[in-house]
Amino acid sequence: MPNLSELKKRIVESQLWRSMFRHGYPDTPRNRVLQIMANVWLHLHPPKIRRHAIKIRFTWCMGGVTFLMFLVTVVTGVILMFYYRPVAEYAYADMKYLQYDVPFGMIMRNMHRWAAHGMVITVWLHMFRVFMSGSYKPPREFNWVVGVVLLTITLLLSFTGYLLPWDQLSIWAVTVGTNMARATPFVGSEGPFGEVVGVTPRYDARAFLLGGTLVGPPALLRFYVLHCIFLPILISLLMIVHFWRIRKDGGISGPL
Amino acid sequence: MADVKEHTTPKPVVQSAGADEPAVADRVHVWPYLVRNEFICSIIVMVILTVWSIVIDAPLEEPANPTQTPNPSKAPWYFLGLQEMLVYFDPWFAGVVLPSLIIVGLMVIPYVDVNPKGNGYYTFRERPFAITTFLFGFFFLWISLIITGVFFRGPGWNLFWPWETWDPHMVIALTNVNLPAWGPLRWMGNPKIAGIELIGLVLIALYFSTALVFYYVKRDTSDTIRQLGPVRYGIVAFLFLTMMSLPIKAFLRLAFNIKYLWVTPWFNI
Numbered sequence: 001m002p003n004l005s006e007l008k009k010r011i012v013e014s015q016l017w018r019s020m021f022r023h024g025y026p027d028t029p030r031n032r033v034l035q036i037m038a039n040v041w042l043h044l045h046p047p048k049i050r051r052h053a054i055k056i057r058f059t060w061c062m063g064g065v066t067f068l069m070f071l072v073t074v075v076t077g078v079i080l081m082f083y084y085r086p087v088a089e090y091a092y093a094d095m096k097y098l099q100y101d102v103p104f105g106m107i108m109r110n111m112h113r114w115a116a117h118g119m120v121i122t123v124w125l126h127m128f129r130v131f132m133s134g135s136y137k138p139p140r141e142f143n144w145v146v147g148v149v150l151l152t153i154t155l156l157l158s159f160t161g162y163l164l165p166w167d168q169l170s171i172w173a174v175t176v177g178t179n180m181a182r183a184t185p186f187v188g189s190e191g192p193f194g195e196v197v198g199v200t201p202r203y204d205a206r207a208f209l210l211g212g213t214l215v216g217p218p219a220l221l222r223f224y225v226l227h228c229i230f231l232p233i234l235i236s237l238l239m240i241v242h243f244w245r246i247r248k249d250g251g252i253s254g255p256l
Numbered sequence: 257m258a259d260v261k262e263h264t265t266p267k268p269v270v271q272s273a274g275a276d277e278p279a280v281a282d283r284v285h286v287w288p289y290l291v292r293n294e295f296i297c298s299i300i301v302m303v304i305l306t307v308w309s310i311v312i313d314a315p316l317e318e319p320a321n322p323t324q325t326p327n328p329s330k331a332p333w334y335f336l337g338l339q340e341m342l343v344y345f346d347p348w349f350a351g352v353v354l355p356s357l358i359i360v361g362l363m364v365i366p367y368v369d370v371n372p373k374g375n376g377y378y379t380f381r382e383r384p385f386a387i388t389t390f391l392f393g394f395f396f397l398w399i400s401l402i403i404t405g406v407f408f409r410g411p412g413w414n415l416f417w418p419w420e421t422w423d424p425h426m427v428i429a430l431t432n433v434n435l436p437a438w439g440p441l442r443w444m445g446n447p448k449i450a451g452i453e454l455i456g457l458v459l460i461a462l463y464f465s466t467a468l469v470f471y472y473v474k475r476d477t478s479d480t481i482r483q484l485g486p487v488r489y490g491i492v493a494f495l496f497l498t499m500m501s502l503p504i505k506a507f508l509r510l511a512f513n514i515k516y517l518w519v520t521p522w523f524n525i
Contacts, residue, residue, distance in 0.1 A: 029285065032285040032286075033285070033287075042287070042291065047285065048284065048285055048286060049284065051284050053290070054289050054290050054293055056297075068298050088320075092320065095316055096316075099316065107309050110308075110314045111305060111309040112314075114308055115305060118305065132390075133374075134374035134377070134383065135375075135376060136369075137369065137374070137375040140366070144366045148362045148363045151362075159335070165316055166319065167316055167318060167319060167320055168317040168318050168319070168320060168321060168326055170320060172329035173330065173332055176329050176330070176339060177332075179347070180342075181352070182347075183346070183347035183351050183352055184352045185348055188348070188352070190347070191347075191352070191523075192522045192523035214322060253375065254376040255375075
């Protein structure tokens, strides 16, 4: 029974292999660096990192899994957009259409939903890990701030997506959520000093969010645009900053 | 720049990849050591997510009907902590001020935590206050409020055990009163006159001024307070006391049926 390296050698030196691949790929430090530097998807990484940074017990992979969940929601979300119309008359029917008629429609919706929930959980655990390992300490203070904004946008993305199925769960959950905006001091009609500054239910923070006084068709369109365009662009930009700062601040944290 | 240099000027020495270079033994190549981890981790997570999505369907209830309000109507689970706070605070405070303070409070953590220890490794002994406070806020307040909201709240936002049937006709007698009308204080008379309402304001002012007292008592003996300085100390104390006001108000409500401490024509606290 040959061991693995012997087996690999035998395969690579076989006539079949050499007929397909004209050059070898010597496993040299230079090639390992080039593999990262010359690849558009991998060059986010530095060529080398500190040994502890690859320990799963240290990072729990939570930042990476959060990003993976985001990518899943983007891909499945774009697929769902082919079948979904953000119009009160059609939205719910399109959900049923996805469920029963569209090939793999239901699994796309399930993956979109569960990945979004997963992203909320992993982003919390990521924050928890970063806090427990003191990774927000200098020089990484600002990246923590960016992270908190990313956390907030993650919640807002989930929240705006909640309305889109246009079922009972959607509109009443969003009614509960946006009712709080009504209580905002100064800009909410039922908040402290709202009346004093002349804010009415028609022109207050909640009406601005919903495009009306109730969770109705204008709210659906607003949430759709926020969910599919505004917030994804914002979160993407901030993720770029977040990842860029990890490298600029000296890579992932570790004992000094 | 250093990276680019390394890439454009090939080093003459070609080492076997497995060999440990003693000078840089602390560093490993991202390819394959990190990329391999990322790849395996992604595959595992994707398999779990796919199986989960095949087995469990995303919920879809009846079509939206603005004329039929479900009871209870719950926010998405990750916001149930906020919805739970509505039980103890006025909506402007539970729904707007506290969430904003949570976000701002999280953001200021690195700027008020001047402890240089515990940077990049797990330790409890070197930063007990920071970790205890965070664990309390994250688990005890945030996660346990969510668990309460998901599993223990039923019709009328009443408390139910998870195995109990939700009885929409269950009536909980509301005996909650505001502090000026609370039994032991009632001898002072009608809260609308003689400024008795202001007792809440006085109590809240006293509550927050404990931070000031603590500062003047401890500033000469405590290294932590000296390192923090008055501004950082003030921010930490304010955020900490605001956070602690949630369990305090929950206790007052559950133990003494006190709803609001301070009632004004504009807002309640």
